[in-house]
Amino acid sequence: MVRRNLPLLFRLLRAQKMRVLPLLLLCATTLAWSQNPVFKTELEATEVATGTPFTVTFTLEGAEGKRFIPPPFDQLNSAGGVSESRGFTIINGRTSVKQSWTYTLEARQPGDYTIGSALVTVNGKQISTNPVRFRVAERKPFRGSPSAAGGDVFIAGELSIPSAFPGQQVIWRLTLYTRVAIEGADLISLPSFDGLFSQERKRFEAKVNYQTIKGVKYAVKVLHEESLFPQTSGEVVIGEAQVRVGLQNPNSFFGVKPVTLTSEPARLRVNPLPEPIPEGFSGGVGAFSWEVSTDTTAITTDGALALSVVLKGNGDARRFGKPKIYAGPAFEVFEPSVQEEETYESLDEMVCVRKMEYVLLPKTAGNHEFIPQLSYFNPDSNSYCMLTADPVRIAVSQGQIAREVDMAEPVTEEPESKTDSFFTSPLLFAGILAALLCAILLFFYLKRKKTAPVTEILSASPVRKEPVPSGNVIASAATYGELLRALHSFLCARLNLPTARLNRDDVYRQLLSRGMAPERVQELITAWDDCEMAVYAGAAPDKFIRDRETILSVLAEI
Secondary structure: OHHHHHHHHHHHHHHHOOOHHHHHHHHHHHHHHHOOOEEEEEEOOOEEEOOOOEEEEEEEEOOOOEEEEOOOOOOOEEOOOOEEEEEEEEEOOEEEEEEEEEEEEEOOOOEEEEEOOOEEEEOOEEEEOOOEEEEEEOOOOOOOOOOOOOOOEEEEEEEOOOEEOOOOOEEEEEEEEEOOOEEEEEEEEOOOOOOEEEEEEOOOOOOOEEEEEOOEEEEEEEEEEEEEEEOOOEEEEEOOOEEEEEEEOOOOOOOEEEEEEEOOOEEEEEOOOOOOOOOOEEEEEOOEEEEEEEOOOEEEOOOOEEEEEEEEEOOOOOOOOOOOOOOOOOEEEOOOEEEEEEEEEEOOEEEEEEEEEEEEEEOOOEEEEEOOEEEEEEOOOOEEEEEEOOOEEEEEEOOOOOOOOOOOOOOOOOOOOOOOHHHHOHHHHHHHHHHHHHHHHHHHHHOOOOOHHHHHHHHHOOOOOOOOOOOOOOOOHHHHHHHHHHHHHHHHHHOOOOHHHOOHHHHHHHHHHOOOOHHHHHHHHHHHHHHHHHHHOOOOOOOHHHHHHHHHHHHHHO
8 A cells, every 4th residue: 555655655745845765764664564464353342241232343453454354253143234444544653554344243142152263365465363252141131111001102211120229230221112103212301310320321222122011012122221329228219201202194294293202200219238237348239359469479577568459349339438458467558549440331230340459568577368358238139248359478578677566456457346345434535545645744754865855845835825836846756656556545445446447437437426526537637647657657757746736635525
């Protein structure tokens, strides 16, 4: 193709008075690049439902092909002819030639299928694609049905199930029923879906089927589908939808009479999740799977471990919290960061895939092992289920930096029992608060020779009447460690939380439920972050006095 267009390109050069050398370089680059064509097969999806049309595209890049030969589509029905396209572009001096052949197919039987190799001739040489495999699954039966027939032609808004749980996926389908000939069906309006999170579906079965209702046979066609996720328990009413169709009318001059059809409201009963809700419940409602992996199996106490979690499920992704990973007393686990999140259609439902990464800091050397677990609710079995990953085994060797960590109070130990009623005593809370204050004052009194600026502020603070000083004092990691341990001990006792459940989210919710102002809670969380940064990251903020005063003042309000 390039050789055939060279005379035209040279004439263009002379007309524009351009230099010949740049064009020759461009042509040489184009010819060199076109000698490495890429011929591949692209499937619309690797898993489709029976009777659902899907496309397969054979694409040739980097060359112009001739005598294209498609593979035999055994046991697959063609839903249309071949669609061929080709293009030629130059971007940033690079020439791109592309041809494609697209087929629309559908499978009637479930099973595993293989699309063989397609052939095409490039520069007198025949090249082929690699075979691709895909799976065809049986379409789940749609249990919805119209509440009542509405004459010769009517529409109905139907639900896949009559009742659900908050966060469970429910399919709402707008269906046209007719036993007379019609021309066209235009969607005018949809319900607002109040109280539901909705996502429009594109890959639904749109072909015409037949259904008998009360002895009358109707032609049935699906016009629209939505995936709905209830937000709260109770009854949800899904409003009306409107569709305009053309009825054949031989008495009319135009032969078609426009008619507007309105669907009846649909009602969904949303049941609350059964009690008791297990401790550590993630909030996921539906069917879930996950993959857990680490970036290494051997680190030092100076390093960090990256734990990757890929979570896949058909529930409401917004209700599903970040799973809490308990790695035992040998590791400190930090809140994960979401690396990727994708929602796509798979067969008869919407599926969300979320990739998260956790950072784990080792506390002690040795060979450690922990088993990640995840709790969710399965509506099919009406029970809470537990996902269990393969054991994670990490060899930790001693590093050069000694990290001071209180092994008596591990952050990630297994949940403790809450049956000890002694911790509910109000006198104990007051005693812990007084002991916390005395411990801090005693610590600085004993260390005053090494931390003179801190003792000066402490000695001056009882008589000063102005606001709390800014606290530009750089304290050691050990000093922050004392403050952090005292904070953990008080919060565990006062909020009745086991050490393994002591995290910012739970503490934030507990304090808000006790009527504390959000800004005061945020001040405590900020001071908490400063303490952990100094203890575990080795970076001591220069605001120890302010953090200490903030913690004491907020804890006094609990």
